[in-house]
Amino acid sequence: DTGVSQDPRHKITKRGQNVTFRCDPISEHNRLYWYRQTLGQGPEFLTYFQNEAQLEKSRLLSDRFSAERPKGSFSTLEIQRTEQGDSAMYLCASSRDTPEEKLFFGSGTQLSVL
Amino acid sequence: AQSVTQLGSHVSVSEGALVLLRCNYSSSVPPYLFWYVQYPNQGLQLLLKYTSAATLVKGINGFEAEFKKSETSFHLTKPSAHMSDAAEYFCAVSEFPGGGNKLTFGTGTQLKVEL
Numbered sequence: 001d002t003g004v005s006q007d008p009r010h011k012i013t014k015r016g017q018n019v020t021f022r023c024d025p026i027s028e029h030n031r032l033y034w035y036r037q038t039l040g041q042g043p044e045f046l047t048y049f050q051n052e053a054q055l056e057k058s059r060l061l062s063d064r065f066s067a068e069r070p071k072g073s074f075s076t077l078e079i080q081r082t083e084q085g086d087s088a089m090y091l092c093a094s095s096r097d098t099p100e101e102k103l104f105f106g107s108g109t110q111l112s113v114l
Numbered sequence: 115a116q117s118v119t120q121l122g123s124h125v126s127v128s129e130g131a132l133v134l135l136r137c138n139y140s141s142s143v144p145p146y147l148f149w150y151v152q153y154p155n156q157g158l159q160l161l162l163k164y165t166s167a168a169t170l171v172k173g174i175n176g177f178e179a180e181f182k183k184s185e186t187s188f189h190l191t192k193p194s195a196h197m198s199d200a201a202e203y204f205c206a207v208s209e210f211p212g213g214g215n216k217l218t219f220g221t222g223t224q225l226k227v228e229l
Binding site for chain 2: 004031033040041042043044045048056091093095097101102103105106107108
């Protein structure tokens with residue numbers, strides 16, 4: 001069990017650029033989640049996958065955001081035409097799909113949009 | 115929709131003193147409740163969880179929480195604070211079934227431990 005890993009740890013970009021983040025979940029976990037956390041706030045749910053199927057998307061996830069999990073393993077989160085308001089920590093988590101299962105979180109990707 | 119409210123964004127205690135972090139939930143179904151801790155530059159770690167078994171839940175590092183349905187509360191306590199407990203603590207509610215174990219978090223409580 002190597003834990004949930006996220007890459008990169010930090011990303012600085014200019015407004016209007018596209019960015020992509022990667023998450024590698026714990027290997028036997030078939031659920032994968034993306035959250036966003038801004039300073040002084042708790043993590044906010046963005047989307048989650050059951051294997052390769054994206055089952056739910058938050059209204060926070062505008063059409064500039066897209067997430068994929070093509071083979072039910074790693075996932076990518078892309079933000080197009082970044083805005084300063086996108087600056088946040090993007091957290092990935094994974095879990096098994098049984099009730100009561102806890103989420104295991106990665107250390108996150110800190111995005112700064114200049 | 116389910117939600118949690120954490121009272122007090124900052125709590126300061128002396129080393130050795132009781133830690134009490136407050137969490138109230140709102141849920142239309144029996145909830146699953148969690149406390150997570152976040153240390154600087156680290157991911158969220160689960161402290162403990164309530165999943166409709168015993169109402170008093172013991173977690174790691176000496177923390178425990180009691181589920182009180184009548185008060186819709188799930189407060190986190192530790193009898194004696196240690197300097198290493200300084201971190202941010204998040205209460206969360208799960209929307210399972212139907213939400214895929216998705217968690218809704220509170221806004222967090224920053225715990226400071228002073229000598």
